[in-house]
Amino acid sequence: MEVKENTVSIEEDDQDSDGDKDSGRAKWYTDTILQSELADYAPVKGCMVIRPYGYALWEHIQKALDQMIKDTGHQNAYFPLLIPESFINKEKQHVEGFSHEFAVVTHGGGKKLEEPLIVRPTSETIINHMFAKWVHSWRDLPLLINQWANVVRWEMRTRLFLRTLEFLWQEGHTAHATADEAEEEAKKMLEVYRTLAEDWLALPVLTGEKTERERFAGAVRTYCIEALMRDGKALQAGTSHFLGQNFAKAFDIKFQSAEGGLEFAWQTSWGVSTRLVGAIVLGHGDEKGLILPPKIAPIQVVIVPIYKTDEEKAIVLEKCNQIAAELKAVARVHIDNRDNLTPGFKFNHWEQKGVPVRLNIGPKDVANNVVEIARRDTGEKIRGVSQTGLTNEVAGLLIAIQKNIFDKALEYRKQNTSSANDYSEFKKVVAEKGGFVEVYWDGSSEDEGKIKEETKATIRCIPFKQDQPEGKCMYTGKPTSRRAIFAKAY
Amino acid sequence: MEVKENTVSIEEDDQDSDGDKDSGRAKWYTDTILQSELADYAPVKGCMVIRPYGYALWEHIQKALDQMIKDTGHQNAYFPLLIPESFINKEKQHVEGFSHEFAVVTHGGGKKLEEPLIVRPTSETIINHMFAKWVHSWRDLPLLINQWANVVRWEMRTRLFLRTLEFLWQEGHTAHATADEAEEEAKKMLEVYRTLAEDWLALPVLTGEKTERERFAGAVRTYCIEALMRDGKALQAGTSHFLGQNFAKAFDIKFQSAEGGLEFAWQTSWGVSTRLVGAIVLGHGDEKGLILPPKIAPIQVVIVPIYKTDEEKAIVLEKCNQIAAELKAVARVHIDNRDNLTPGFKFNHWEQKGVPVRLNIGPKDVANNVVEIARRDTGEKIRGVSQTGLTNEVAGLLIAIQKNIFDKALEYRKQNTSSANDYSEFKKVVAEKGGFVEVYWDGSSEDEGKIKEETKATIRCIPFKQDQPEGKCMYTGKPTSRRAIFAKAY
Numbered sequence: 001m002e003v004k005e006n007t008v009s010i011e012e013d014d015q016d017s018d019g020d021k022d023s024g025r026a027k028w029y030t031d032t033i034l035q036s037e038l039a040d041y042a043p044v045k046g047c048m049v050i051r052p053y054g055y056a057l058w059e060h061i062q063k064a065l066d067q068m069i070k071d072t073g074h075q076n077a078y079f080p081l082l083i084p085e086s087f088i089n090k091e092k093q094h095v096e097g098f099s100h101e102f103a104v105v106t107h108g109g110g111k112k113l114e115e116p117l118i119v120r121p122t123s124e125t126i127i128n129h130m131f132a133k134w135v136h137s138w139r140d141l142p143l144l145i146n147q148w149a150n151v152v153r154w155e156m157r158t159r160l161f162l163r164t165l166e167f168l169w170q171e172g173h174t175a176h177a178t179a180d181e182a183e184e185e186a187k188k189m190l191e192v193y194r195t196l197a198e199d200w201l202a203l204p205v206l207t208g209e210k211t212e213r214e215r216f217a218g219a220v221r222t223y224c225i226e227a228l229m230r231d232g233k234a235l236q237a238g239t240s241h242f243l244g245q246n247f248a249k250a251f252d253i254k255f256q257s258a259e260g261g262l263e264f265a266w267q268t269s270w271g272v273s274t275r276l277v278g279a280i281v282l283g284h285g286d287e288k289g290l291i292l293p294p295k296i297a298p299i300q301v302v303i304v305p306i307y308k309t310d311e312e313k314a315i316v317l318e319k320c321n322q323i324a325a326e327l328k329a330v331a332r333v334h335i336d337n338r339d340n341l342t343p344g345f346k347f348n349h350w351e352q353k354g355v356p357v358r359l360n361i362g363p364k365d366v367a368n369n370v371v372e373i374a375r376r377d378t379g380e381k382i383r384g385v386s387q388t389g390l391t392n393e394v395a396g397l398l399i400a401i402q403k404n405i406f407d408k409a410l411e412y413r414k415q416n417t418s419s420a421n422d423y424s425e426f427k428k429v430v431a432e433k434g435g436f437v438e439v440y441w442d443g444s445s446e447d448e449g450k451i452k453e454e455t456k457a458t459i460r461c462i463p464f465k466q467d468q469p470e471g472k473c474m475y476t477g478k479p480t481s482r483r484a485i486f487a488k489a490y
Numbered sequence: 491m492e493v494k495e496n497t498v499s500i501e502e503d504d505q506d507s508d509g510d511k512d513s514g515r516a517k518w519y520t521d522t523i524l525q526s527e528l529a530d531y532a533p534v535k536g537c538m539v540i541r542p543y544g545y546a547l548w549e550h551i552q553k554a555l556d557q558m559i560k561d562t563g564h565q566n567a568y569f570p571l572l573i574p575e576s577f578i579n580k581e582k583q584h585v586e587g588f589s590h591e592f593a594v595v596t597h598g599g600g601k602k603l604e605e606p607l608i609v610r611p612t613s614e615t616i617i618n619h620m621f622a623k624w625v626h627s628w629r630d631l632p633l634l635i636n637q638w639a640n641v642v643r644w645e646m647r648t649r650l651f652l653r654t655l656e657f658l659w660q661e662g663h664t665a666h667a668t669a670d671e672a673e674e675e676a677k678k679m680l681e682v683y684r685t686l687a688e689d690w691l692a693l694p695v696l697t698g699e700k701t702e703r704e705r706f707a708g709a710v711r712t713y714c715i716e717a718l719m720r721d722g723k724a725l726q727a728g729t730s731h732f733l734g735q736n737f738a739k740a741f742d743i744k745f746q747s748a749e750g751g752l753e754f755a756w757q758t759s760w761g762v763s764t765r766l767v768g769a770i771v772l773g774h775g776d777e778k779g780l781i782l783p784p785k786i787a788p789i790q791v792v793i794v795p796i797y798k799t800d801e802e803k804a805i806v807l808e809k810c811n812q813i814a815a816e817l818k819a820v821a822r823v824h825i826d827n828r829d830n831l832t833p834g835f836k837f838n839h840w841e842q843k844g845v846p847v848r849l850n851i852g853p854k855d856v857a858n859n860v861v862e863i864a865r866r867d868t869g870e871k872i873r874g875v876s877q878t879g880l881t882n883e884v885a886g887l888l889i890a891i892q893k894n895i896f897d898k899a900l901e902y903r904k905q906n907t908s909s910a911n912d913y914s915e916f917k918k919v920v921a922e923k924g925g926f927v928e929v930y931w932d933g934s935s936e937d938e939g940k941i942k943e944e945t946k947a948t949i950r951c952i953p954f955k956q957d958q959p960e961g962k963c964m965y966t967g968k969p970t971s972r973r974a975i976f977a978k979a980y
Contacts, residue, residue, distance in 0.1 A: 040620065040624075044570045104596065106595075106596045
């Protein structure tokens, strides 16, 4: 395959020399994704192919989140992929934030276009253009829309799932009659994201607000959930923006209020993406491969038949089928009946794929009415588990594993959250330990910039929870009662 | 809003003078979609916005089809949107078929690309490139992949849902060890599409093969389902292609056979799109608006409370809530409790939106323990239906409506399927009656072209079912036992 400059794959990025990427953990990350068949490199610059196992994982995340989005009153819709350049230029901060990442369609149907079309990097502009058409009265509000879509951002450095030229996501866009309502919406959706991360992905997250430096282009306030990966780096896992009236003014979204006046709407937008798959890999995995939280694992229980003779095979497979049929009431079950592979190979294969529970069943197990259970999260093997009551046993185990994976991640975060009282202490912690570093903070945007340059660490969020006494800013020394969380981040 | 040449909307296409489009039915189609809020014009050439009601309909279609795709052993995956131009050029017929419809990305991240990227019009090329990487042995086959995605084809004449620059679809792509297996797969998936159309969308379809003229660019054989719309025009509702080894040879998909030889894989691809929403509108709707088949209707039962005083309102709404809670076990229910609209307005509103069953509940109904049921498909009103046993009543009614809508469409097709023995008879039928015209056919591709030019009718399919005696080709007069179905088509 001839590869031209603009079809450089992520593969080459991953092989670049880069302090972080050359680390064993970076290689482990890439190898784990490729070998567990979550994704593959695509022959297109910065793009990847999400393979069936990775896509099934995404589908389970989607299903959980889609239900929560609908339960909070939102409706799905679909807006065009290609956005006229003039639309994106309407909100000044927005275009400044995104213009260097545009993929531009200049030709269509064999002809040069008069106005270029931008492949959507996010859909505020096209969606708010439509909102202006639909919103007339306070009775049309709130307007609560969500879209599941692909977006393209021309990223220079890419990494499977974490940062790709094209990615899949959902983007919520809402319009409200008052600032308070919009503010409440932005925080409500952040809480939905926290629930998704903690209760489904088993990833504990900090919730808080971004500083101006890290704010979404066009937002008044950006809220976020931040997770800590097992290499001590932070990952922004979802954001929710209070947009104020910025886009409403740019796109003329006005409504007649109940009192009869004409007012601009107040808005939010919020999104999470396939990056969450990367968060699961980096947040839970170990040297053997993936560790998937049961609630979103495509396969929750894999059954490996063990036999030597054809006679044993017949007896064992019959029992495996019977047990699988029973377990299907409580779990997503797969029988690995490939006959050209050894049980040992299969054990490794399913461990690498992070399947939470493995049942090994041999002729003796059949005779004794038992199975062997192997837990992926602890590596524990439990022999001689009775087949009677196995369904309840497995259902309970899946709940216990989900909890254990979360607890381990939370414990890791506790062990890797430090505090620092001054900048020299801060630098030492960032360089030697990594993780979240909690500090008193009263610095400026410029100060943040300097710290990033010197340490690579950025402010991940100003946590909502601020209940400490007054202290001194670790950088400026000024008195403040506000604390911020710093970390090196993906 | 300033609209440049290349951001001409579908709206302007719809307003063009064109024999077919100026017809009352064409205006009815557009008005119905806009007024029922299935979709809206987008400010981007040839694109539309799928509004929440239309998207919910699509989600129900997706859900039914996705389950059937998975039940037949396929797995979902996701491949890049942007395809290097050199990839598409690899299969000669394929590029000839699609190159005039390309949307081309020439710039990314502020720089001109060395090789342009095509926004996928369909994904055979990128997917088969990956298949070549994944398929090595007969053990890797069959490879059964499906993708839910957006695609872009630079269409000159667009129409809401039926033909838009960008549309949503699923595309299946499979690789097999033998021609027979691939052939069986192509027909199996056509049967899935037939089931979707008939059992879910209540649209009877003909199944058969396309002639060479209408074949998918790069396919050996194209199978299709063809539905008849209520204006006598045909609509291709889904296609399934036997690709032979065309793409396998272009992309070098080879595998080691069980016997040890090296062979090219045999392949299929198949797809249905958001065009199906247009088929539902045109296939069932009447002068009042949409008529939605219950199985895919976003709202199956709407409850309209009727009251004059606040006291009545309280009593009626309480009863509506209670009935809605009970009905939720068997149906998707919505209570229209907007208090600024009259019941009459609401009746029209929900009729236009095609909701299958409406329950009207007033104070007297509450007192008498009854409701009034209005059927959208027949217009029938049934007064005094007891609230006791209402859940079973409604469940049964939804099944009856689904069947009735299908039966009516089938009856319409019967009434509008003619036969013609010679070309002059054929021309008369096409011009005066429309509908499907069944004829003996032994003509050439050129003959088809001439007929299309003269009558606008094309061969929709050569039906699988061919049990007639020998006759004479209506165009060439040559003896043949093959019959073909002609119609004017969308």
